[in-house]
Amino acid sequence: MLLAFDTATPEVCAAVYDADTDEVLVELVAERPMKHGEQLAPLIERCLTTAGLDRRDLTAIAVGVGPGPFTGLRVGLVTARTLAHVLDLPTYGVCTLDVLAVEAVESGLVAEPFLVATDARRKEVYLASYDAAGVRREGPVVTKPAEVATALPVVGPGATLYPEAFPTARGPQRPSAAWLARAVAGERVELLDPDPLYLRRPDAVAAAPRVPATPGS
Amino acid sequence: MPTPDAPLVLGIETSCDETGVGLVRGTTLLADTVASSVEEHARFGGVVPEVASRAHLEAMVPTIERACATAGVRLTDVDAIAVTSGPGLAGALLVGVASAKALALGLGKPLYGVNHLAAHVAVDQLEHGPLPEPTLALLVSGGHSSLLKVTDLTLGVDPMGATIDDAAGEAFDKVARLLGLPFPGGPHIDRAAASGSSVYVDFPRGLTARRDLERHRFDFSFSGLKTAVARWVEARERAGEPVPVADVAASFQEAVCDVLVRKALDAATSEGIEDLLLGGGVAANSRLRAMAVERAEAVGVRVRVPRPGLCTDNGAMVAALGAEMVARGRTPSALDLPADSSQPVTSVLV
Numbered sequence: 001m002l003l004a005f006d007t008a009t010p011e012v013c014a015a016v017y018d019a020d021t022d023e024v025l026v027e028l029v030a031e032r033p034m035k036h037g038e039q040l041a042p043l044i045e046r047c048l049t050t051a052g053l054d055r056r057d058l059t060a061i062a063v064g065v066g067p068g069p070f071t072g073l074r075v076g077l078v079t080a081r082t083l084a085h086v087l088d089l090p091t092y093g094v095c096t097l098d099v100l101a102v103e104a105v106e107s108g109l110v111a112e113p114f115l116v117a118t119d120a121r122r123k124e125v126y127l128a129s130y131d132a133a134g135v136r137r138e139g140p141v142v143t144k145p146a147e148v149a150t151a152l153p154v155v156g157p158g159a160t161l162y163p164e165a166f167p168t169a170r171g172p173q174r175p176s177a178a179w180l181a182r183a184v185a186g187e188r189v190e191l192l193d194p195d196p197l198y199l200r201r202p203d204a205v206a207a208a209p210r211v212p213a214t215p216g217s
Numbered sequence: 218m219p220t221p222d223a224p225l226v227l228g229i230e231t232s233c234d235e236t237g238v239g240l241v242r243g244t245t246l247l248a249d250t251v252a253s254s255v256e257e258h259a260r261f262g263g264v265v266p267e268v269a270s271r272a273h274l275e276a277m278v279p280t281i282e283r284a285c286a287t288a289g290v291r292l293t294d295v296d297a298i299a300v301t302s303g304p305g306l307a308g309a310l311l312v313g314v315a316s317a318k319a320l321a322l323g324l325g326k327p328l329y330g331v332n333h334l335a336a337h338v339a340v341d342q343l344e345h346g347p348l349p350e351p352t353l354a355l356l357v358s359g360g361h362s363s364l365l366k367v368t369d370l371t372l373g374v375d376p377m378g379a380t381i382d383d384a385a386g387e388a389f390d391k392v393a394r395l396l397g398l399p400f401p402g403g404p405h406i407d408r409a410a411a412s413g414s415s416v417y418v419d420f421p422r423g424l425t426a427r428r429d430l431e432r433h434r435f436d437f438s439f440s441g442l443k444t445a446v447a448r449w450v451e452a453r454e455r456a457g458e459p460v461p462v463a464d465v466a467a468s469f470q471e472a473v474c475d476v477l478v479r480k481a482l483d484a485a486t487s488e489g490i491e492d493l494l495l496g497g498g499v500a501a502n503s504r505l506r507a508m509a510v511e512r513a514e515a516v517g518v519r520v521r522v523p524r525p526g527l528c529t530d531n532g533a534m535v536a537a538l539g540a541e542m543v544a545r546g547r548t549p550s551a552l553d554l555p556a557d558s559s560q561p562v563t564s565v566l567v
Contacts, residue, residue: 037311041318041552055323070267071308074274075315081278082316086292086323196274202267210394213447214455 001025001053002060003083004181005044007036007076008068008096009118009157011174014043016051017181019059025051027178036072040079061089062184064096064175066197067126067140068118073196080194092184093192096175097128097140097156102188103179104155105134109170113137115150117158117166125158126199136190142199224296224543227284227320228536229277231313232305232333233360234258234269236276238284239533240295241540246343247288249526249533252276259400263390264359266306273312281316284532295324297549299539302330302567303560305360310556318552327549329539330567332560333530335374337496338367339541340534341523349492352521353377355481357505358497358530359386359401362437362477364484365562367494370538371545373563377484378435381424385473385499388439392446392469396462406466407502413463415471415504421445422476435484442472474505478512485518494521501525542566 005014012030017023026047030039048055063080066073077093084091097116104110112132117125120142127148128139145158145165152168159169183189223243230237234255240248254272258264285292300317303310314330321328338354354365354374362380383391386403393402398409423438424430446469453460477499485493493513499505506522513520527533542549550567557567 035555037315038553038555040315041322045322045552055325070270071311074270074308074312078274078277078312078316079319081274082281082319083323085278085281086320196271198271202265202271204261204265204268210447212451213444214451 001057002062002181002185003044003047003058004062004177004184005040005076006064006096006099006175006177006180007040007072008064008066009174010034012036012039012043013175013177014040014047015177015181016047016053017185019185024178024181027176034072036075040075055087058087058089061091062180063091063093063194064099064180065093065192065195066096067120067142067199068096069121070198077194077196091194093194094180094184094189095128095136095140095192095197097126098136098189099175099180099183100156100172101130101134101136102183103172103176104170110153110155112153114153114155114170116155118156119158119161125162127158134188140197140199224540225290225294226297226299226536226540226543227295228532228534228539229300229313229317230336230530230532230535231273231309232301232303233309233530234264235530236273236280237530237532237535238280239531239536240284240288240290241343241533241536243540244342244346244537246533247290248284249531250280250284250287251531252280255401262394262400266308269306270308270312273309277312277316293324295326297327297329297539297543299329299331299535299542301333301336301535302554303333303557305333305558307556307558310558314554314556318554321552328552328554329542330550330554331535331538331542332562332565334361334363334365334562335370335565336534336538338365338374338494339370339538340527341494341496341521342541343533343537344523344527345521348494351490352492352494353481353485353488353490354494354496355477356497357385357477357499359390360384361497363562364435364481366488366490371542371547371565373565376562378437378480380437380439381433382438382440383443385437385439385477388443388473389499391443395447395450396460396465403499403502406470407504409463410467410470410504413461413465413467415467417461417464418449418468420468420472422472425476425479435480437476437480439473442469470502470504474502474508477505478508481509482512482516482518486516491517492519492521496523496528498529500528
């Protein structure tokens with residue numbers, strides 16, 4: 001029983017996959033966008049209850065490692081690492097953009113080389129390029145849409161957000177926990193450690209020289 | 218007093234730059250493991266939230282493992298999980314809260330989201346036994362300066378006063394920087410002050426003038442003090458004279474401690490409270506501890522101060538408060554427990 005979840009986008013999602021029967025037993029998406037910290041744990045609990053499973057039935061965890069907004073991303077990763085530690089399970093990290101790529105290829109939405117782009121805020125996108133089979137060729141990187149404008153199909157919300165740079169939008173729009181689970185079970189993606197793909201350094205500047213407190217000095 | 222049958226509680230603290238995991242059985246401390254990212258913040262002159270949050274993620278599971286090893290327990294022996302749900306840095310809190318939820322889910326055990334300030338009070342029970350009810354708590358750290366009246370810690374605390382601008386620890390950091398001492402300022406000022414004169418400069422005591430006492434009897438202000446020190450130092454520098462670092466440090470420290478202790482004892486005696494508890498990182502300051510004991514004795518107030526290692530942020534304090542919640546049969550938190558960066562001190566259990 002593989003538990004899969006992703007918190008790298010505003011949509012918190014979780015699923016349970018039965019590797020013996022090759023079946024997704026349950027897939028849930030949080031009711032509200034964001035609030036990863038509040039919604040993920042109850043969502044996992046509901047997945048287990050809905051599938052009629054006990055936490056001890058789990059045999060592995062798959063987690064999206066981003067790139068994505070840091071705060072939400074960390075919720076998923078610390079949850080995966082802690083649960084894996086408590087239950088003594090292997091954890092597989094997957095680049096969140098790869099999950100979108102696999103779904104796009106397997107669902108027949110793209111049949112040629114393409115890109116996946118998600119919202120990186122600050123007028124930038126997280127971006128990676130894929131071959132026709134959905135294997136990642138370059139990226140992920142964080143970049144301004146205009147600098148990588150292309151007529152190639154672009155999967156993910158980046159295309160709908162920046163149609164001038166990415167005129168050929170294709171579904172899906174959000175990473176799905178069910179596809180994350182299938183991608184891991186079918187070894188369709190590169191399996192990574194559960195480490196965050198931040199791609200950006202923390203916003204912090206070294207302490208500036210001190211400003212005098214005495215007026216006019 | 219060992220409590221072999223009491224529940225084993227694991228506490229997680231990530232409200233600022235320390236990743237703390239504590240294990241407590243009843244009121245017996247079994248492990249207090251802290252991983253700090255303070256060195257990563259030093260060159261920025263203060264805690265950078267994103268740097269702290271990243272460090273928490275990396276330290277979380279290893280710190281849990283180390284705490285269990287120190288206590289000689291297995292994670293599966295844990296009966297309840299407690300976590301700081303606020304106040305603190307939002308992104309930092311969230312790492313601890315999410316990890317605590319995963320532990321609760323993975324172990325099938327109850328979760329208690331508790332208040333950071335109340336945990337600073339609860340930790341003293343591990344060293345000095347049950348808190349007298351009521352106790353007056355003076356909590357002073359880089360983020361807080363509060364006077365709290367504590368009756369039943371598991372139900373809530375009554376705030377009597379707080380800083381209206383900088384926290385006391387913040388003033389220590391800023392003055393340390395002014396004097397060319399490293400971050401965090403508290404321990405460095407304490408050390409420098411040891412060889413200085415506390416009456417070298419008569420720095421101002423914030424909110425102690427008669428008209429301030431009418432509105433802010435139990436409140437603090439350290440912003441004016443910080444500016445006064447800066448002006449004094451700059452005047453020396455302009456005159457081309459050396460700055461007597463030890464004397465300025467000692468005089469500044471004296472001004473901070475004087476106001477803290479004066480107001481804490483005023484609050485205690487005005488409420489007829491006979492026990493004063495010091496907590497928070499600044500309570501590790503040697504002058505504050507000595508002055509509180511000396512002056513409290515004169516007015517018939519007993520002082521309790523945890524050892525310095527338990528004054529700064531740690532997981533044991535969270536476990537201690539969690540254990541108290543379990544002992545008093547309080548209702549555990551729901552799994553959708555939010556992290557609340559501005560959680561009021563009146564809300565001790567979410």
